[in-house]
Amino acid sequence: MTVEIADLVIVGSGPTGMAAACEARSLGLSVLMLDEQAAVGGQIYRGIEVASLPRTNILGDDYAAGRELAANFRVSGATHLGGAVVWNLSSDGTVDYVINGKSRKVTGRFVLIATGAMERPFPIDGWTLPGVMGAGAAQILLKSAGAIPTGSVVLAGCGPLLYLLAWQYFRAGIEIRAFVDTTSPSAYLRATRHIGGALRGWRDLVKGLKLRTALRQSGAAWYTGCSNFSVQGNGRAEGLAFSHRGCAVRIPASLVLLHQGVVPNTQLSWSIGAAHRWSPEQLCWEPVTDAWGRIGEAVIYVAGDSRAIVGARASAIQGRLTALEIGKQLGVASDIERRLAVLQRELRQHLHIRSFLDVLYRPLDEFRIPGRDDVIVCRCEEVTAGQIREYVELGCLGPNQTKAFGRCGMGLCQGRFCGLTVTEIISSARGVGPADIGYYRVRPPIKPVLLSELME
Amino acid sequence: MTTNALFSIPESSGHDMVTIAFEGRNLTVPAGISVAAALLSNGVSDFRSSVVGQAPRAPYCMMGACFECLVEINEFPARQSCLISVQDGMRVRRQLGASAINIKDEL
Known part of the structure; x- marks a missing residue:
């Protein structure tokens, strides 16, 4: 098998990856970008190159901002491979990926993990029923296919993406049956302590307030401070039941869209054995890196939301910073310190709002750590919260052991949709912090590979 | 189970369309999705x-x-349908339970 070599191999074509590629190309580096999706954009700018004008108008200015980045990427001279599924990464920069039914290998002098974020698991009763999706998933359908809900739709949870989707649906003329908000009433008070940062990031704050005002005026039924969620239905979602101010409410719906923020997609960084830290603010794992995103002594960097949740614009700047730093390592960049300093100032502008958002939209314990024993946690192997707590009573100490107890985390998603929940359930049951409970040991192949794909 | 569609694609007129077969039923859909x-x-x-x-x-x-979202596509089992674009003539079936290892030989 011939092994290609590139100065920089980038995994993921969202804002981080595209911006890093543009910067690296401006330094004269050879760049190969691998991406699972057919076209560039990642999830935030999904479909950016083909979205019609009406669709772009519905999605809004922040989405449309991706066009310029995608256009710059296309003329940058970077090689883009769409439909390329990375299944292995080694610390020496070797990447194995499947494209067109064949496995290929490329070695990067440096590799940038730019795999972005995924929606945080929202384990509640009935969340495995057809008709229950992440709000981000529904937004991807809108961005990539112009697909909109046809029947009764309920949005439930909290976080900027949920409000944004509601606003986009409103603009598309879709009636939202109910908006079931889980933002804790006391979180508003706690968040005011971070108002200084939010005011420095006033543009983001104003945008958020405008969004909420528009939604309030849209006339959708709005329930705040809700709890005890249960998706009801026989074989498919038929409604969402919850408690609201001491009353039981049931909203009929064929589509229930759940969301409680996004977390870094850390599958690749775990798979190379990188150390990760538990973020008590964002309630997720983040790879341990130096200030530029480098993982230990490896030739591997991570930037954007796959390092820690920072949002699209900050991710793009981090991508550029990382590319400059790699250029410095390769000895090709001139006046690099000045360029790094400029970008770092710009980056700080986009991070002011973050602690305010983290506090305001911190997902409540009951939506991360199911109290009911019958709630499915591992969707693939159908392991419940109660079963995991039983494992702990039998002496199970951490996520890896749950595999031996009941195949938890051993299905095709390889723990992506149960890992955080399992760590926190065990943490809660044992009275030990998540940092000491740890996570699954993630091993390659991180995506399923067919034997025929490995054959020459 | 086939029921009322959860989603619709209102702007599909004017797009190039392709036809795929889902369990024998022909679906005409916009290319590229x-x-x-x-x-x-x-x-x-x-x-x-x-x-x-x-x-x-x-x-x-x-x-x-x-x-x-796993389905069988052109007799290959356990394909991630959210990552694969429609192609004219594609044959799609539900993925029932675990994928059979020798599915190609069976057909």
């Missing part, structure tokens, strides 16, 4: 049955992470 989007907008409300409990499942994440 994912197989998952094509099925969701044509009344397919469950894509697979779960491996342990044989419960119906459908796409949850639409970005290649949850593996709930």
Whole structure:
């Protein structure tokens, strides 16, 4: 098998990856970008190159901002491979990926993990029923296919993406049956302590307030401070039941869209054995890196939301910073310190709002750590919260052991949709912090590979 | 189970269209969309049955992470339909339970 070599191999074509590629190309580096999706954009700018004008108008200015980045990427001279599924990464920069039914290998002098974020698991009763999706998933359908809900739709949870989707649906003329908000009433008070940062990031704050005002005026039924969620239905979602101010409410719906923020997609960084830290603010794992995103002594960097949740614009700047730093390592960049300093100032502008958002939209314990024993946690192997707590009573100490107890985390998603929940359930049951409970040991192949794909 | 579609694609007029077959039923859909989007907008409300409990499942994440959208495509089992674009003449079936290892030989 011939092994290609590139100065920089980038995994993921969202804002981080595209911006890093543009910067690296401006330094004269050879760049190969691998991406699972057919076209560039990642999830935030999904479909950016083909979205019609009406669709772009519905999605809004922040989405449309991706066009310029995608256009710059296309003329940058970077090689883009769409439909390329990375299944292995080694610390020496070797990447194995499947494209067109064949496995290929490329070695990067440096590799940038730019795999972005995924929606945080929202384990509640009935969340495995057809008709229950992440709000981000529904937004991807809108961005990539112009697909909109046809029947009764309920949005439930909290976080900027949920409000944004509601606003986009409103603009598309879709009636939202109910908006079931889980933002804790006391979180508003706690968040005011971070108002200084939010005011420095006033543009983001104003945008958020405008969004909420528009939604309030849209006339959708709005329930705040809700709890005890249960998706009801026989074989498919038929409604969402919850408690609201001491009353039981049931909203009929064929589509229930759940969301409680996004977390870094850390599958690749775990798979190379990188150390990760538990973020008590964002309630997720983040790879341990130096200030530029480098993982230990490896030739591997991570930037954007796959390092820690920072949002699209900050991710793009981090991508550029990382590319400059790699250029410095390769000895090709001139006046690099000045360029790094400029970008770092710009980056700080986009991070002011973050602690305010983290506090305001911190997902409540009951939506991360199911109290009911019958709630499915591992969707693939159908392991419940109660079963995991039983494992702990039998002496199970951490996520890896749950595999031996009941195949938890051993299905095709390889723990992506149960890992955080399992760590926190065990943490809660044992009275030990998540940092000491740890996570699954993630091993390659991180995506399923067919034997025929490995054959020459 | 096929029911009223959860999603529709109102702006599909004027697009290039392709035809795929879902369990023998022809679906004409806009070129370039994912197989998952094509099925969701044509009344397919469950894509697979779960491996342990044989419960119906459908796409949850639409970005290649949850593996709930698995289907058989052109007799290849357990394909992530949210990551694969529709192609004219594609044959799609539900993924029932775990994938058979020798499925190609059986057909």
